[in-house]
Amino acid sequence: MSKLLHPSIFKKLNLAVRYLSQQFHRHSNFGGKKNPPLELLKLRLIHSLLIVSGLSHHSSFLTRLLLHCVSLPSFPCTYAVSIVDRVRDADVFTYNALIRGFSFDPQNAIFVYIRMRQEGVLPNKHTFPLLLKSKSKVPFQIFAQAIKFGFGSDHFVRNSMVSALSNCGLIESARQVFDEMTRKDVVAYTALMDGYVRNARAFEALELFLEMRVLGFAWTRLLLSVLCVLLECWAAFGLGGGYMGSLLSREELSETFMLAVLLLTCIPRVCKRFKDVLLLFQEMLVEKVEPNEATLASVLTACAQLGALDQGRWVDKYIGTRILELNSVLGTALIDMYAKCGCINKAFCVFERIHVKDVYPWTALIFGLAINGDAMGSLNLFSQMVSGGVQPNEVTFTAVLSACSHGGLVNEGQQLFSWMGSVYGIQPTVDHYGCMVDLLGRAGRLQEAAKLIEDMPIEPSAGIWGALFGACMIHKDYELGRIVGNHLIRLQPYHSGRYALLANLYSKCRNWEAAANMRKKMNEVGVEKTRGCSWIESNGVLHEFGAFDKSQVASETVYGILDNLTAHIQQLPFLLDASLLEF
Structure with a gap:
């Protein structure tokens, strides 16, 4: 006592x-x-x-x-x-607090709930949204528990259920839960709209937006979610542009605020129009709109994708003059930018400046080492992170598996892949399987890669089949490549690259008739080959150019140098297959 x-x-x-x-x-x-x-x-x-x-x-x-x-x-x-x-x-508030802590670990969140029930503690209306937000793979069982304890009709629980089902790809079930709701608020509409967008169903997302408009929801409360969905529709199908324009022209909405919102999340995430992000950022500065943390992170992402090192350095200096302690969000964006621009030493310097090193800057630096060719460095950094008590997440494993793939570290990659579930309780996603297929394919273990795809518990994406097809081309297994290539065309009948690659395969087999038929089929379907496009930064100015583009001032000189280099490389004794230079 x-x-x-x-x-x-x-x-x-x-x-x-x-x-x-x-x-x-x-x-x-x-x-x-x-x-x-x-x-x-x-x-x-x-x-x-x-x-x-x-x-x-x-x-x-x-x-x-x-x-x-x-x-x-x-x-x-x-x-x-x-x-x-x-x-x-311990009461329900204590257990809810612990469940909140395991938001990144759905399995342990469920274990905490089971322990709570074994102790005879009854859940409240906040327990089930916390469980659903943990990205658990058993949303129906959680919802059944909510119904059992009388919270099935609670709109917080229903909103969380819609979001959880959408995240699991169960969009029809999410719609059913949504339709059964007696009270639909902004959160419910936003969750379902986001679910439609995540599942590439922009038409339904736009229909939901129109329904919201008819019901008279306040524009200012819907602003961010509506703009994101409209931009998704616009990027995917060219839909919604007029509605977006009417939103932007409404008098009660500040133009500079709208600009910041667009820059904040939508354009870099949805449209991939990174050059427009930098132009909008410059306009924001001219209008004296102070960028916030998320805006700066978006700008750095654009710099990373464009290779705009000078502009990225300027943002780094801008951050240094306004923020005393570099946090995880901006630090991660800076590491990513420097790494993708080839400045891995600068990325390490930024990493050392970050005051709180959570999983995100560690993961960005692991990725950075991988894309700069230092596979062992990535694995060593991963070991340092884990031994320092930082728990890896799904993206971290994508980074280390990618490093193993590019470094040819098959055994290490297989070990890490097995540790995901057995040690860290992380369910492999399509990205992780894609890394493993690429790893096995690069090593020439094509049958193992094909077997892995067959045994996948989830539907393999076109990207995974594409990785196997690329490996077939490298290792000249044209028969398996032909099977995979035709399957890819069935999956993506309007993807021009799939036809072109299969036509190239037939050409390598000297099956000229099949190659010609493939190009003929491409024309019949109405698929046009998308022109490749890239950027280069020179003296702080971004220059955009495409394949066979002769609009640049020095185009003739550039193509002349390229022809000379190609001819020289083809004469080198170590080049085993000159056909690799075909494009």
């Missing part, structure tokens, strides 16, 4: 825990810029004070400790669970 505390000590403890509660809200809203070891040290000190004061079993105090714990950038899972273990009568 603990001794009775003096009221003044109790008051100080209450103030200390209230401080942590305020820190939690600040971290949740703004991402947190404090050093996590320092924050964790403060948390442990207050926890120790609670223990020696005999309050270590007090659920109210420990729930606030737990909320602060789960808000730290590197969530200390074991320590958080140990806090719950000390609570004598």
Whole structure:
């Protein structure tokens, strides 16, 4: 039995825990810029004070400790669970806080819920949205539990269910849940619209937008979601441009605010019009609109895609003059930009400047080493990250598997792929299978790659089949390549590149008739080969050029040099297959 505390000590403890509660809200809203070891040290000190004061079993105090714990950038899972273990009568708020902490780990989130029920604690209406937001692969079972405890009609639960089903690709089920809702708010419409877009169903997304317009939802509340969906429709099918224009012209919406919103998320993510992003950013600066963190990250993404190193450096300096501590978001964008522009040493310098190193800057640097040809460096960095207590995510594994693929590290790649589920509880996605097919294909293990595709628990994408086709071409397995190539055309009948590659395969087999028929079929279907396009930065100016483009001032000189280089390379003794130079 603990001794009775003096009221003044109790008051100080209450103030200390209230401080942590305020820190939690600040971290949740703004991402947190404090050093996590320092924050964790403060948390442990207050926890120790609670223990020696005999309050270590007090659920109210420990729930606030737990909320602060789960808000730290590197969530200390074991320590958080140990806090719950000390609570004598943990209530639903305590368990909800722990489920929130496992938002990145759906399996453990479910285990926490099971433990809660075994302890006889009843869930509340916030429990099920937290479980659904953990990206669990069992949304129907979670929803069944919500119905069992009387929360099936709660609109927060329903909104989360729509979002969860959309994320799992179960868009028809998401629509059914949406249609059964008696109260549909902005969040519900946004979740379903985003689901349609994610599943490449822009027409349905646009229809939903029109329905929202008829129902008279406030434009300002819908602004971001509506613009994103309209841009998705515009990018995919050329739909929605007129509605987007009417939105932009409405008097109550600030033009500069609209510009910032477009730049913030839509154009780089949806339309891939990165050059327009830089032009819009320049216009923002002229209009004296102060860019926020997300805008700067979008601009850096555009610089990375365009190879615009000078402009990326300018943004880096701009950030340095306005932000004292480089956070994870901007640091990750800077690392990505420098790495894709070939400045891997600068990427390392940025990494060292980041105050809080969570999984994102680590992953960006692992990717950076991979694309710059240092596969072993990527794996070593991955080991450093894990040994430092940072949990890898899906994108991290895409990065290291890509590094293994480019470095020919087959055994290492297979080991990492097996660790995803067995060690880290991460379900492989299409991207991970694509990396493995590419890894095996580059190594010439084509039958293993084909077997992996056959055994995939999810539908293989065209990109995966394309990786196998490319490997068939490299290793001259033209029979398997022919089968894969025809399957690709059935999957993507309007993709010009699929016809061209299969025609090239027939040409290499000297099957001229089949090659001619393939090009004839391409014309019959009405597919035109998309012209290749690229950019180069010179003296801070971006120049765009395409295949066979002769509009540039020095085009004749460039093509002359290219012809000379091609002729010279074809005469080199180490070139085994001059046909690789055909394009």
